[in-house]
Amino acid sequence: MPAAIAATAVLVATGVSSATPSPAPPNGAFQSVPVLRVLDSANHVGTTGPIAANKKIGIQIAGLDGIPATGVSAVLLNVAASASTSSGSITVYASGTTKPAVPNLYFGTGQHIADTVVVPLGSNGVVDFYDTTTGTVQLTADVSGYYAPAQAPGSTPVSYTATLGNSDFVWNSQYAYGTTTGSYTEYFTRYYNWSIPAITQDILDNGQVQVYFVPSASESSQQWVPLPYSFTDGSGNFDYITAYETSLGQVRLHFFFVQRNPSATIPTLSTWNIATTRFKVVVTPGISGDGAAPAAAPAKVTGAPTTTVRHGNIATVTTK
16 A cells, blocks of 8 residues: 555535536646555545545645646546445535535445546645535545646647557566655556657657547547546455556557555456557647747767656656
């Protein structure tokens, strides 16, 4: 289990308030970060113990590992509710704003339900979680990326799509996955190397590569979700992780498991049947890390090592 991180939790008793729609999803560029657990009430991450009935808990997101302290319009969260003592719902919204009328998750007594939420940050960098049960519920929340307020003008994205199945993902590679603040663990993975000619050295230096997928075959082609993506097995024993890394002319997709319950047995990754899934790569030129105009591409040095940007890990690392 990840160790507790420096997340601020505030429990506030609230009554019924008039609701207004939450802000629309942002139009800015998406930046993936190491998947970081910011809330786990059962394991004292962000708060201690289950969330009480009709209470809200505020979690500081801005400024955490990989998330800028300023300039973030919204974050991508995977939120899960479990061990509830009554049926109810969870609403996730920007701190300091009116709670939306429509919750993000509905669940029955004892049911485990997870969903992906794009939520704006409050002016204080906090996201609120509101429990509408008549009992208590355990919550987890993992942040896997954030949205910048705006995209660089004049950039023209290029996209690639592919449908990949079990036979496409081979054994084995490794992926650096964030486990606690400032640290990571290398996991063995099944992987697929995807040739993307639009990923030039200039894109690696000044642009952006983002990978999306459709989490379920039953979803429509418009339900694209950005990677990395974490989804629990439903029992809290392990998580399914889909992630990626980029290098010159290529995206490497990764699929692997992260064990959550040390006493549980997780499936054998090398023989696991990976479901057929649709993926999309979007390559956008001219976005530098600080939002400034693109810098000129550096001179190419003969014999310089190839580098790989691991999305879901903090650093750029030398290809193994």
